[in-house]
Amino acid sequence: MKELLRLALTKGRLETKLLGLLRRAGVDTAPLEDKGRRLIHPLPDAGVEVVLAKAPDVITYVEHGVCDLGVVGKDTILECGQSFYEVLDLRFGACRFALAVREGEDFFGTYRHRRVASKYPNVAGDWFAAQGLDVEIIRIEGSVELAPLLGLADAIVDIVETGATLRANGLTPVADICPVSARLIVNLAAMKMKRAPVQAFVALCRAGLEES
Amino acid sequence: MARSLVGTPAGAQDYLFDACGRRREMEARAGALFARYGYREVMTPVVELFELFTRTGQPMPPESMVKLIDRDGRVLAMRPDSTTPVARVVAARLGGEPMPVRLYYLQDVYRDGAGHRGRRLETRQAGVEFIGAGGLKADLEVLSLAAEALSELGAGEYRVELSHAALLRALFRALEAPPGAVEELRALIERKNFASLGDKLKTFANRPVCEAILRLCHLFGGAELFEETGSLGVAEADEALGYLRDLYTALAGAGLGRHLQLDFGLVHQLEYYTGLVFRGYVSGAGRAVLTGGRYDHLMGALGRAAPGAGFVLDVDALCARAEEPPPAPRRARRLLHFPPARLREALGVVARAEQGAYELSPCATLAESLALARSRGIAAVVDLERDGAEIPVPGAPERPRGPAGEVTA
Numbered sequence: 001m002k003e004l005l006r007l008a009l010t011k012g013r014l015e016t017k018l019l020g021l022l023r024r025a026g027v028d029t030a031p032l033e034d035k036g037r038r039l040i041h042p043l044p045d046a047g048v049e050v051v052l053a054k055a056p057d058v059i060t061y062v063e064h065g066v067c068d069l070g071v072v073g074k075d076t077i078l079e080c081g082q083s084f085y086e087v088l089d090l091r092f093g094a095c096r097f098a099l100a101v102r103e104g105e106d107f108f109g110t111y112r113h114r115r116v117a118s119k120y121p122n123v124a125g126d127w128f129a130a131q132g133l134d135v136e137i138i139r140i141e142g143s144v145e146l147a148p149l150l151g152l153a154d155a156i157v158d159i160v161e162t163g164a165t166l167r168a169n170g171l172t173p174v175a176d177i178c179p180v181s182a183r184l185i186v187n188l189a190a191m192k193m194k195r196a197p198v199q200a201f202v203a204l205c206r207a208g209l210e211e212s
Numbered sequence: 213m214a215r216s217l218v219g220t221p222a223g224a225q226d227y228l229f230d231a232c233g234r235r236r237e238m239e240a241r242a243g244a245l246f247a248r249y250g251y252r253e254v255m256t257p258v259v260e261l262f263e264l265f266t267r268t269g270q271p272m273p274p275e276s277m278v279k280l281i282d283r284d285g286r287v288l289a290m291r292p293d294s295t296t297p298v299a300r301v302v303a304a305r306l307g308g309e310p311m312p313v314r315l316y317y318l319q320d321v322y323r324d325g326a327g328h329r330g331r332r333l334e335t336r337q338a339g340v341e342f343i344g345a346g347g348l349k350a351d352l353e354v355l356s357l358a359a360e361a362l363s364e365l366g367a368g369e370y371r372v373e374l375s376h377a378a379l380l381r382a383l384f385r386a387l388e389a390p391p392g393a394v395e396e397l398r399a400l401i402e403r404k405n406f407a408s409l410g411d412k413l414k415t416f417a418n419r420p421v422c423e424a425i426l427r428l429c430h431l432f433g434g435a436e437l438f439e440e441t442g443s444l445g446v447a448e449a450d451e452a453l454g455y456l457r458d459l460y461t462a463l464a465g466a467g468l469g470r471h472l473q474l475d476f477g478l479v480h481q482l483e484y485y486t487g488l489v490f491r492g493y494v495s496g497a498g499r500a501v502l503t504g505g506r507y508d509h510l511m512g513a514l515g516r517a518a519p520g521a522g523f524v525l526d527v528d529a530l531c532a533r534a535e536e537p538p539p540a541p542r543r544a545r546r547l548l549h550f551p552p553a554r555l556r557e558a559l560g561v562v563a564r565a566e567q568g569a570y571e572l573s574p575c576a577t578l579a580e581s582l583a584l585a586r587s588r589g590i591a592a593v594v595d596l597e598r599d600g601a602e603i604p605v606p607g608a609p610e611r612p613r614g615p616a617g618e619v620t621a
Contacts, residue, residue: 065498083499085404189493189500191404192371192473195433 005190005197006040007048008058008067010076014182015052017092018071022046025208046204047197056080059185068190069201074180075159079120085191087202088184091209095161097123097177102148103170107155108133116155117147124157127177145169223333234531235336239318241365242338242525246316249357251340254315256297258322262287268513270296271481278322278333290322295522296510298341303514311344311518318527332528339524346508346519348455351488352462354521358492358502359468365530366494366501371471373493375478376456377485377505379428382448384482386421398479401429420445432475435460441476452487459488481505488521494533501529547588549573549581550596557596570594578603 009015019029027045035041042049051067055076062070062084070084073093077086097120101107107114114135118124121137128135140147147153149169159180160166160173184205191198220226227235243253262279265272270293278290291297294317302313318338325331338361342354355372362370380401384394393412400409409429413422424444431437438457443450456474463472478489485505492502504523511518548570550558562570571590573581578595585593585605593603 063498065496086408087404087406089407186404187498189498192373192432192475192493193369193495195473 003197004042004044004049005047005068005194005201006066007050007201008053008061008070008072009050010055010058010070010072010182011052014071014073014093017182018090021090021092021205021208021212023208024211025204027204047201059084062185062187065187065189068187068194068198070185071182072185074178074183075120075123077183077185078123078126078178078180080122081185084188085186086183087186088205090182090184090205093182094179095159095181096179097127097157098160098173099127099155099157099175099177100160100166100171100173101155103172105154107174112154114155115153116157117144117153118157119144120157123177127157145171221333223331225332225334231531235527238365238527238531239336239338242361242527243316243318245361245364246338246340246357249314249353251314251316251342254298254301254317255319256291256294256301256317258290258320259288260291260297260300262289264300265289265292265296268296268299269484269509271484272323276323276325278324291319292323293321294319294337294339294524295341295507298522299343299510299514299520302341302343302518303511303516307516312350313343314340315343316340336527337524338527339522341520341522343511343520343522344518346487346506346521348458348462350519350521351459351506354504354523355459355463355488355490356466356468358490358504358523359463359471361525362492362494362502363471365525366492367530367533369495371473371493372468372502373432373473373475373478373491374456374459375474375476375489376452376487377482377489378452378487379444379449379476380425380479381482382446382452383421383425383428383444386446386449387416387418387425389416397425398482401425401477401479404429404477406430424449429477432473432477434473435464435469437474437476455487484510490523492523492525494530496533497529499529501526501533545569545571545590546602547571547573547581547585547590547593548596549575549578549593554596561594561596561600 009018019032022043023029027043029043031043032041032050040049040051048069051061053061055072058070058072059076059081061067063082071090075097115138116124116135117138117140119140121139124137138147138153144156144158145165147156148171156171157177163173166173184202186198259280262277265277266274272292277292280288282288298315298317306313316339320334320336322334324333340357342350359372362372384397389397397409397412400412406429410426413426416422424446428441428444431441438453441453444453460472463469478491480489480503484507486508487506489505491500494501502523502525504521506519506521508519511520545568548558548561558572562572573584575581575584581593582603582605591605593605595601595603
């Protein structure tokens with residue numbers, strides 16, 4: 001049997017979406033639908049074996065080369081990505097980073113010290129720096145919407161899909177920061193040392209994208 | 213004990229026993245190889261003046277240097293690379309020596325910001341600098357040496373990947389993009405983020421150059437790229453391409469073709485390198501284990517203009533790839549009990565014996581020495597007070613997982 005590339009796949013929604021895409025490209029994804037107790041799931045049709053992981057771990061595995069490929073959201077890449085190739089926009093998991101404030105608040109008009117809560121302090125910090133705005137970023141792990149409600153922050157930077165959660169908590173998006181979707185990433189050395197199989201997998205994903 | 217006293221800083225680590233041996237052996241092999249080609253060893257200080265790195269075009273961001281302040285208030289940096297200090301040596305210390313100069317080094321570099329991402333604060337490098345010679349043959353020498361180093365030290369498949377700094381630099385210049393935009397493009401190319409690169413390039417008016425950049429970044433692979441690329445429409449870039457082709461042809465003629473590849477999207481340190489840039493990969497290592505290139509402006513910044521080129525190997529990455537050495541042979545080991553008055557005799561015994569055959573006993577009485585031998589799993593005590601009589605130690609516990617070489621007489 002030829003050697004399989006190892007793919008780190010973000011658990012959950014991106015996992016389901018990627019399997020859908022691979023099925024459309026003609027791959028038998030049965031081994032990943034009935035996982036059992038295994039931790040590494042071979043998908044010989046696609047030339048890969050799959051490891052399921054949390055999003056930031058996908059990046060860590062790919063950076064260190066223990067996985068050749070990874071599927072992870074652009075949000076995680078922006079927050080903690082460093083060195084790997086980002087070769088394909090898989091288009092699913094689409095949403096955007098936005099700045100949201102309490103309804104009726106003039107966030108940009110004030111000279112007060114402003115505090116912004118976010119699960120993504122790097123993304124938020126970079127964006128405010130690019131805007132030339134000096135704000136204090138507070139890292140929050142769970143429901144970020146809570147921070148303005150409790151009076152901890154004046155605004156939040158978070159991923160927004162429909163805006164329903166924001167509205168339900170009395171927040172309005174006031175600025176889009178950037179769009180987000182799932183990406184296929186490749187380890188730097190794997191791209192060079194395993195070029196043919198890597199490109200075959202990229203082509204497979206492209207084929208799946210065209211089918212949808 | 214307080215936790216802060218036993219931990220190492222993030223990104224730094226200890227090396228114990230066999231790991232030290234593997235490192236030293238790898239360095240010895242690298243040093244022997246470099247010496248065979250006429251390179252001479254230099255060692256430079258761990259700390260240098262901070263300005264040495266900030267005012268010589270070194271692309272290392274200041275925040276990633278580890279800094280200290282001396283008694284006069286000057287800022288010092290723990291060397292983030294060795295090329296600049298070695299170039300300083302050539303400018304300041306080897307003024308009387310005719311060029312070209314071939315130097316090598318085996319030493320650590322320090323880069324901060326490693327955090328908890330598994331990156332190293334302290335990295336052991338083996339590198340060469342070939343200063344005072346430029347052009348095709350100098351580049352060929354450096355590249356062949358790099359290939360030979362990977363072949364000899366890498367234990368397995370390896371690749372040397374070439375590009376030329378002038379390719380993208382010339383295209384960026386032709387694009388007339390502001391510096392901020394160039395940095396953004398560079399980052400996208402470095403990541404092979406083709407989708408975003410295409411979008412970003414749409415904001416520039418010069419279509420042919422945009423297309424050339426986009427085309428160039430898709431190109432990585434073998435010699436077929438030279439045919440596929442054709443003309444890039446910018447004279448300097450085409451010249452660089454032609455030069456790479458000459459290099460490639462000469463190296464392929466030397467039988468290295470199988471190990472060569474090209475990546476025209478290599479944009480690492482575009483302003484520092486002036487010509488050839490290259491990286492080396494070995495199978496199983498997750499990132500490049502060798503980086504190098506030509507830096508013809510560096511010596512000028514140090515006051516003795518001269519061309520230069522070189523590369524560094526990541527010693528620890530190579531050690532991690534090397535075959536595990538066979539376990540050290542098990543040696544007989546005895547505990548040598550002696551009264552202070554017979555120190556000279558005791559030292560004589562150790563000096564004449566095979567390495568590691570004896571351990572001196574720090575104990576005052578024979579009973580204590582016997583107890584020590586038992587607890588350390590040493591099978592016999594040799595007592596100089598009784599003319600070197602060997603006393604077996606009953607019930608010495610076997611230590612199945614002890615360090616190599618520490619069992620039985």
